[in-house]
Amino acid sequence: MRTGYLGPEGTFSHEALLAAGLPEGEVDAVPLASIHDVVVAVQSGEVRRGIVPIENALEGAVTATLDALTFDAPDVVLTGELVLAVHHLLLARDAQPLDGLEVIVSHPQPLAQCARTLRTLAPQATPVVATSTAQAVRDVMAEGGARAAIGTAAAARVYGAHVLAEGLEDDPSNVTRFVWLARAGDGEAGPPAPVGAPARTSLVFHGDGDGRAGWLVRCLSEFAFRGVNLTKIQSRPLRSALGHYLFHLDLDGRADDPDVVAALAGLSTHCETLRILGSYAVAAATIRAGHGGAHTT
Amino acid sequence: MRTGYLGPEGTFSHEALLAAGLPEGEVDAVPLASIHDVVVAVQSGEVRRGIVPIENALEGAVTATLDALTFDAPDVVLTGELVLAVHHLLLARDAQPLDGLEVIVSHPQPLAQCARTLRTLAPQATPVVATSTAQAVRDVMAEGGARAAIGTAAAARVYGAHVLAEGLEDDPSNVTRFVWLARAGDGEAGPPAPVGAPARTSLVFHGDGDGRAGWLVRCLSEFAFRGVNLTKIQSRPLRSALGHYLFHLDLDGRADDPDVVAALAGLSTHCETLRILGSYAVAAATIRAGHGGAHTT
Numbered sequence: 001m002r003t004g005y006l007g008p009e010g011t012f013s014h015e016a017l018l019a020a021g022l023p024e025g026e027v028d029a030v031p032l033a034s035i036h037d038v039v040v041a042v043q044s045g046e047v048r049r050g051i052v053p054i055e056n057a058l059e060g061a062v063t064a065t066l067d068a069l070t071f072d073a074p075d076v077v078l079t080g081e082l083v084l085a086v087h088h089l090l091l092a093r094d095a096q097p098l099d100g101l102e103v104i105v106s107h108p109q110p111l112a113q114c115a116r117t118l119r120t121l122a123p124q125a126t127p128v129v130a131t132s133t134a135q136a137v138r139d140v141m142a143e144g145g146a147r148a149a150i151g152t153a154a155a156a157r158v159y160g161a162h163v164l165a166e167g168l169e170d171d172p173s174n175v176t177r178f179v180w181l182a183r184a185g186d187g188e189a190g191p192p193a194p195v196g197a198p199a200r201t202s203l204v205f206h207g208d209g210d211g212r213a214g215w216l217v218r219c220l221s222e223f224a225f226r227g228v229n230l231t232k233i234q235s236r237p238l239r240s241a242l243g244h245y246l247f248h249l250d251l252d253g254r255a256d257d258p259d260v261v262a263a264l265a266g267l268s269t270h271c272e273t274l275r276i277l278g279s280y281a282v283a284a285a286t287i288r289a290g291h292g293g294a295h296t297t
Numbered sequence: 298m299r300t301g302y303l304g305p306e307g308t309f310s311h312e313a314l315l316a317a318g319l320p321e322g323e324v325d326a327v328p329l330a331s332i333h334d335v336v337v338a339v340q341s342g343e344v345r346r347g348i349v350p351i352e353n354a355l356e357g358a359v360t361a362t363l364d365a366l367t368f369d370a371p372d373v374v375l376t377g378e379l380v381l382a383v384h385h386l387l388l389a390r391d392a393q394p395l396d397g398l399e400v401i402v403s404h405p406q407p408l409a410q411c412a413r414t415l416r417t418l419a420p421q422a423t424p425v426v427a428t429s430t431a432q433a434v435r436d437v438m439a440e441g442g443a444r445a446a447i448g449t450a451a452a453a454r455v456y457g458a459h460v461l462a463e464g465l466e467d468d469p470s471n472v473t474r475f476v477w478l479a480r481a482g483d484g485e486a487g488p489p490a491p492v493g494a495p496a497r498t499s500l501v502f503h504g505d506g507d508g509r510a511g512w513l514v515r516c517l518s519e520f521a522f523r524g525v526n527l528t529k530i531q532s533r534p535l536r537s538a539l540g541h542y543l544f545h546l547d548l549d550g551r552a553d554d555p556d557v558v559a560a561l562a563g564l565s566t567h568c569e570t571l572r573i574l575g576s577y578a579v580a581a582a583t584i585r586a587g588h589g590g591a592h593t594t
Binding site for chain 1: 352353354355356357358360380426428468470472474508509510511513514515517518520521522524525526527528529530531532533534536537538539540542
């Protein structure tokens with residue numbers, strides 16, 4: 001099944017796709033140029049399924065994903081989630097001592113997330129910025145010498161890089177949550193849901209009443225009164241004027257649970273738009289990608 | 298007064314500082330390397346005042362600002378706000394026809410925000426990415442030829458660039474909201490507040506109860522019950538584990554207004570932390586920076 005992800009090969013999105021444990025041969029992985037392109041490719045049918053990051057424990061919401069779903073993909077739904085540990089490796093063309101490294105290349109975010117560890121491991125190295133971790137690994141493989149890249153286990157495997165060190169991240173608890181996308185009604189495009197797993201529902205709403213005192217409270221009260229737990233709330237600009245927002249909510253339960261049905265009916269009375277983005281199984285555990293290529297699910 | 302901003306000269310932050318209408322000679326502008334550095338320089342006293350972007354009408358919250366305030370600047374407060382129209386200019390070393398341009402350099406965000414207009418104005422040009430709009434203008438001034446940069450009016454003035462076109466933005470309503478920073482208690486560091494202007498208060502809170510149904514509603518109800526209007530809510534990760542958040546709120550009124558005092562007292566009973574980031578005058582109007590260097594306030 002054609003499955004879109006943020007490319008090139010070796011990105012965190014690619015690592016998530018490889019680590020998902022889908023049956024061998026079932027995935028036709030399609031690298032795309034941006035998160036927006038992945039969401040829109042699912043909408044247009046160019047790919048039947050997509051995987052995109054939606055939230056990081058340190059950085060927060062991935063706004064490109066939320067906005068593409070809201071503004072450019074009316075028929076795309078969330079069919080599952082996957083939580084991946086953010087695990088940074090130091091990759092080079094050739095084996096070499098860390099304290100001789102002169103340059104370390106990566107995207108600004110991993111450079112920041114590994115800064116403390118790298119000051120200890122490779123104190124001589126100068127950080128240099130690349131457009132993505134995958135591009136950084138490509139650059140290092142092309143140039144060689146006393147240069148290393150911060151990259152993923154997937155990039156090490158795809159580009160045949162030598163792993164100089166792993167676990168570079170200053171904060172080992174960092175994780176990224178990915179979601180699976182498909183067109184609404186295409187039941188077969190989603191990942192198999194674990195039997196009996198608890199469910200989560202994602203939705204987005206906005207209302208013209210958002211300038212009045214208490215509007216948001218009235219909206220959220222619909223859930224509180226019925227004991228429905230909210231696990232995330234994220235505001236995004238409505239793109240009309242400063243001060244007006246869309247709200248992305250995640251809640252415990254399925255959209256067809258009786259309490260949730262009642263809460264959504266109540267919410268809709270306060271809103272101009274209310275869209276259910278999907279109900280899906282909560283990820284059972286955090287996945288760690290192994291640098292040898294083995295992965296646990 | 299030493300005033301920190303995100304440099305180098307010619308950034309949007311620099312443009313906001315120039316457009317603020319502060320008395321000539323009163324500002325000793327100090328360019329710093331990142332938004333985080335600006336916030337921390339105010340905290341440490343390296344600068345007495347700072348100006349940082351906090352929200353954009355299209356992109357949403359500037360998370361670097363929110364997180365630096367929350368995690369690294371316990372003594373910094375907001376003392377004012379300024380709303381600047383996002384106005385993109387096409388800059389080059391020499392006057393030349395637009396349809397002969399081969400390369401247009403800028404930060405990815407302005408390239409995206411001007412994509413449609415540029416396809417019409419300069420259909421032959423290839424977009425090339427730079428680390429900032431100011432760096433793009435420097436590159437173009439150094440290399441010359443059929444190259445142009447998307448940059449600010451401030452950059453045109455600082456680097457002596459030729460303005461080939463202005464108003465490149467596809468969405469002319471885009472604005473960025475900046476806030477002034479000072480250390481708590483340093484009353485003289487803030488901008489002069491317009492007499493009689495309506496006030497806004499910014500605060501941040503979190504509570505261990507955030508996993509329970511209705512916790513956030515109980516928090517927000519404290520404002521709704523008392524008729525206090527919320528103008529912004531933004532969740533940010535608590536950085537401990539996925540699913541726990543800090544909430545940034547803006548509300549109409551001052552922290553010492555009786556209704557607000559009562560609401561904050563109520564809120565504090567639900568929270569582990571509650572910090573008032575400041576009360577300040579609401580910006581009266583959107584500022585437009587003129588490309589000739591004149592500015593309206």
